[in-house]
Amino acid sequence: xxxxxxxxxxxxxxxxxxxxxxxxxxxxxxxxxxxxxxxxxxxxxxxxxxxxxxxxxxxxxxxxxxxxxxxxxxxxxxxxxxxxxxxxxxxxxxxxxxxxxxxxxxxxxxxxxxxxxxxxxxxxxxxxxxxxxxxxxxxxxxxxxxxxxxxxxxxxxxxxxxxxxxxxxxxxxxxxxxxxxxxxxxxxxxxxxxxxxxxxxxxxxxxxxxxxxxxxxxxxxxxxxxxxxxxxxxxxxxxxxxxxxxxxxxxxxxxxxxxxxxxxxxxxxxxxxxxxxxxxxxxxxxxxxxxxxxxxxxxxxxxxxxxxxxxxxxxxxxxxxxxxxxxxxxxxxxxxxxxxxxxxxxxxxxxxxxxxxxxxxxxxxxxxxxxxxxxxxxxxxxxxxxxxxxxxxxxxxxxxxxxxxxxxxx
Amino acid sequence: xxxxxxxxxxxxxxxxxxxxxxxxxxxxxxxxxxxxxxxxxxxxxxxxxxxxxxxxxxxxxxxxxxxxxxxxxxxxxxxxxxxxxxxxxxxxxxxxxxxxxxxxxxxxxxxxxxxxxxxxxxxxxxxxxxxxxxxxxxxxxxxxxxxxxxxxxxxxxxxxxxxxxxxxxxxxxxxxxxxxxxxxxxxxxxxxxxxxxxxxxxxxxxxxxxxxxxxxxxxxxxxxxxxxxxxxxxxxxxxxxxxxxxxxxxxxxxxxxxxxxxxxxxxxxxxxxxxxxxxxxxxxxxxxxxxxxxxxxxxxxxxxxxxxxxxxxxxxxxxxxxxxxxxxxxxxxxxxxxxxxxxxxxxxxxxxxxxxxxxxxxxxxxxxxxxxxx
Numbered sequence: 173x174x175x176x177x178x179x180x181x182x183x184x185x186x187x188x189x190x191x192x193x194x195x196x197x198x199x200x201x202x203x204x205x206x207x208x209x210x211x212x213x214x215x216x217x218x219x220x221x222x223x224x225x226x227x228x229x230x231x232x233x234x235x236x237x238x239x240x241x242x243x244x245x246x247x248x249x250x251x252x253x254x255x256x257x258x259x260x261x262x263x264x265x266x267x268x269x270x271x272x273x274x275x276x277x278x279x280x281x282x283x284x285x286x287x288x289x290x291x292x293x294x295x296x297x298x299x300x301x302x303x304x305x306x307x308x309x310x311x312x313x314x315x316x317x318x319x320x321x322x323x324x325x326x327x328x329x330x331x332x333x334x335x336x337x338x339x340x341x342x343x344x345x346x347x348x349x350x351x352x353x354x355x356x357x358x359x360x361x362x363x364x365x366x367x368x369x370x371x372x373x374x375x376x377x378x379x380x381x382x383x384x385x386x387x388x389x390x391x392x393x394x395x396x397x398x399x400x401x402x403x404x405x406x407x408x409x410x411x412x413x414x415x416x417x418x419x420x421x422x423x424x425x426x427x428x429x430x431x432x433x434x435x436x437x438x439x440x441x442x443x444x445x446x447x448x449x450x451x452x453x454x455x456x457x458x459x460x461x462x463x464x465x466x467x468x469x470x471x472x473x474x475x476x477x478x479x480x481x482x483x484x485x486x487x488x489x490x491x492x493x494x495x496x497x498x499x500x501x502x503x504x505x506x507x508x509x510x511x512x513x514x515x516x517x518x519x520x521x522x523x524x525x526x527x528x529x530x531x532x533x534x535x536x537x538x539x540x541x542x543x544x545x546x547x548x549x550x551x552x553x554x555x556x557x558x559x560x561x562x563x564x565x566x567x568x569x570x571x572x573x574x575x576x577x578x579x580x581x582x
Numbered sequence: 583x584x585x586x587x588x589x590x591x592x593x594x595x596x597x598x599x600x601x602x603x604x605x606x607x608x609x610x611x612x613x614x615x616x617x618x619x620x621x622x623x624x625x626x627x628x629x630x631x632x633x634x635x636x637x638x639x640x641x642x643x644x645x646x647x648x649x650x651x652x653x654x655x656x657x658x659x660x661x662x663x664x665x666x667x668x669x670x671x672x673x674x675x676x677x678x679x680x681x682x683x684x685x686x687x688x689x690x691x692x693x694x695x696x697x698x699x700x701x702x703x704x705x706x707x708x709x710x711x712x713x714x715x716x717x718x719x720x721x722x723x724x725x726x727x728x729x730x731x732x733x734x735x736x737x738x739x740x741x742x743x744x745x746x747x748x749x750x751x752x753x754x755x756x757x758x759x760x761x762x763x764x765x766x767x768x769x770x771x772x773x774x775x776x777x778x779x780x781x782x783x784x785x786x787x788x789x790x791x792x793x794x795x796x797x798x799x800x801x802x803x804x805x806x807x808x809x810x811x812x813x814x815x816x817x818x819x820x821x822x823x824x825x826x827x828x829x830x831x832x833x834x835x836x837x838x839x840x841x842x843x844x845x846x847x848x849x850x851x852x853x854x855x856x857x858x859x860x861x862x863x864x865x866x867x868x869x870x871x872x873x874x875x876x877x878x879x880x881x882x883x884x885x886x887x888x889x890x891x892x893x894x895x896x897x898x899x900x901x902x903x904x905x906x907x908x909x910x911x912x913x914x915x916x917x918x919x920x921x922x923x924x925x926x927x928x929x930x931x932x933x934x935x936x937x938x939x940x941x942x943x944x945x946x947x948x949x950x951x952x953x954x955x956x
Contacts, residue, residue, distance in 0.1 A: 252912040329715075330714065
C-alpha cells in the first residue's frame with residue numbers, strides 16, 4: 173500500500189505515526205524518552221523505548237507559530253531570554269503540556285548527547301531535575317584538533333557501555349546485542365539514503381528545494397533507527413533522481429537562477445517568508461550543513477566506529493574541519509552564495525560564523541550575507557533586514573556571474 | 583590593624599593592576615607567565631616552570647573582537663579576545679582555556695586565528711567526570727597538556743616536580759579556605775570589594791607568595807574583634823565584578839561573607855583526596871566539585887550548596903551576579919531560585935556585564951535589599 177504514496181505523503185504519515193505512536197505508548201504504560209537530535213538512538217531503539225525529540229517538537233511549535241506562550245512561561249520562571257529558544261519552548265511545554273501545533277508525551281527518562289552543544293546538557297539536566305526522572309548523558313568531547321583523538325573514543329565507548337547498563341536497569345530488560353546490530357545497520361542505511369537523497373542537490377537544476385529538506389529532516393532526527401525511515405529516504409531519493417532525469421528543478425514555477433547554502437537552523441516562525449523571499453529572486457537553497465550532520469555511518473557492531481561517527485558532528489569539530497566542509501559544499505554543489513543565519517539561540521554555531529565566512533570567501537570567492545534571526549523565538553527576526561541582505565547577496569552573485577561569463581572568475 | 587590594612591591594601595593594589603603585578607611576579611620568580619581561565623590544570627604549568635595567571639577579561643571597550651564575536655557573546659570572553667588582539671597578553675607564553683561551554687569552544691577556535699602570537703592549549707574537561715571512563719579521559723587529557731607545556735618550556739616535567747607544584751597549590755587552597763572563613767566574621771575590614779580583590783590578587787601572583795600573604799593576613803585578622811554589618815550575603819556567579827557593584831554593596835553595608843563564584847571559592851573549595859599521585863588528585867578535584875554550572879551534575883546541588891553556605895555563614899541573602907550571556911549560569915538560576923524561595927532565603931538577581939559603566943539601577947536594587955532586611 174505504502175508504495176502508492178509519494179514521499180511527501182509518506183513523510184506526513186510517518187510523522188503523524190511518530191507522534192501518535194509515542195502518545196499511545198505512554199497511555200499503555202510503556203517507557204518514553206526525550207532525546208537530543210544527534211544522539212545514539214540505537215540504544216533506545218534496541219530496547220523498544222519510544223523516543224520523542226524536544227528539538228523537533230519545538231521546531232514544529234515554532235513553525236506553527238505557537239512558541240510565544242511557551243517562551244513566556246519559561247521566562248516567567250526565570251529563564252533568560254538569551255538562552256536557546258528550543259529549550260525555552262520545551263521547558264514551557266513541560267508545564268503547559270498542550271500545544272495546538274503538536275503534542276508529545278511526558279518522558280520517563282532523558283537521553284542527552286553533548287555533540288550538538290553544551291546547552292543541551294544544561295537543558296536536559298534541568299528537565300531531569302524538574303521531572304525527577306533518570307538522565308542518561310553522553311558526553312562527546314569537543315574536537316579542537318582536526319581528527320578525533322583516540323582517548324576521546326575510549327571515553328565515549330566507556331560511556332556507551334555505561335549507558336547500556338543504566339538503560340538495562342531502568343527498563344528491567346536484557347540488552348539484545350543481536351537486535352542492537354540490526355538497529356545499527358538500519359540506522360546507517362537510513363543515514364546513507366538521507367545523504368544520497370540530499371546529494372542530488374548537486375544537479376543543475378537541483379531537484380531538491382532545501383526548505384523541503386528541512387521538512388524531511390524531521391524523520392532523520394526522530395526515527396533514524398527504523399526501516400520505514402530508510403524506505404522514506406530511498407523513495408524521496410528515487411523521486412528526485414527521476415526529476416533529475418527529466419531535468420525538473422525545485423519548483424513548479426520559476427527557474428533556479430542562483431544556488432545557495434543556508435548555514436544554521438531554519439527560522440521556523442518565519443519559514444514561509446524566508447523561503448518566499450529567496451524564491452522570488454530565483455534562489456534555491458540546494459544544501460546546508462545538515463546532510464553531513466546526519467551522515468552517521470559506521471560498520472555494524474563497531475562501537476568505536478559508532479562513537480567516532482557521533483562525535484564527528486560538524487558542530488563538535490574545529491574551525492579547520494568546518495571550513496573544509498563548507499568549501500567542499502561550495503564546490504560539490506556549485507554554489508553561487510551562502511546565507512548565514514546568526515541564530516540568537518545557537519552560540520556554538522554563531523561564534524565561529526564570522527571566521528568561517530571570511531575563510532570561505534577567501535578560498536572560493538563565493539559571496540555571502542549574515543542575517544539576524546532565531547530558530548523559534550519570533551521576536552528576533554526582521555523581515556526588512558532579511559530582504560535587504562538577500563538583495564545584497566543577489567547583487568553580489570549577479571556580479572560574480574558576469575565575471576564568470578567574462579572569464580574573470582573561475 | 584595597620585598591618586592587616588597594609589596587607590589588604592597591597593593585595594588590592596596588585597589585583598587592580600594585573601599587568602604590573604604579573605610583570606613583577608614573573609621578575610621576582612624568574613618565570614614566564616601562562617594564562618588560564620575558569621578551570622585549568624595550573625599545577626602542570628607551575629611544575630613546568632611557568633607562572634599561571636588568570637585572564638578573566640576586564641572593563642574595556644570592545645572594538646577588535648567584533649571581527650569574531652557577535653554582541654551577544656559573554657563580555658569576559660569578548661574582553662579576552664579584545665585584549666589578545668590588542669597585544670595586552672603578549673607577555674603570555676600560552677593560554678590554557680577549557681571547552682566547558684559553547685562559547686568557550688568557539689573562543690578556543692577563534693583564539694588560534696585572532697591571537698596567533700599567544701599559543702592556545704585547549705583543555706577538554708569530561709562532563710561525565712565521575713565515571714571511570716571520564717576520570718581516565720581527564721588523566722589522559724592532562725597528560726597531553728603536560729606534554730604541550732613541556733614542549734613550550736623546552737624541558738620535561740618530572741613526577742617529583744609535579745608533586746611539589748601540587749603541594750604548593752594545595753597549600754594555597756587550604757590558606758584560601760581559612761581566609762574566607764575568618765573574613766566572614768570581619769565584614770567591615772574585609773568588605774565586599776576588598777574580599778574580591780584579595781582573592782583575585784592570587785590570579786596574578788606566584789601561588790607560593792600569595793599563600794604566605796594569606797596565611798599572615800588570616801592570622802592577624804583572627805586576632806581582631808569580630809565585626810557586624812547590615813546585610814550578610816552569599817554571592818554566586820562567575821566573577822564578583824564589575825567593581826561598581828561591589829562599591830554599591832559597600833555603600834549599603836552589604837558584605838559578601840561567602841561565595842560560590844567561579845573566580846573565587848570554586849577555585850579552592852574542593853580539597854584533594856588523600857590517596858593517589860598528583861595527577862589523580864587533580865582529576866578527582868574535578869570529579870569532586872559540586873554545584874558548578876560548568877560541570878555536569880544531574881542532581882544539580884547548587885541550590886542546596888547556596889542554602890548550606892547561607893546557614894554556615896549566618897547569611898541573610900544570596901546575590902546572583904549573572905554575567906549576561908553566560909548560558910550555564912542562566913540555566914541554573916531558575917532551579918536554585920525556586921529552591922532558595924522554598925527555603926525562605928531572599929535572593930537578589932543582578933545582571934552584569936564587564937563593560938557596564940552605570941550602576942545607578944543596581945545601587946537602587948541593593949539599597950532595596952538592605953532596607954528590606956533591616
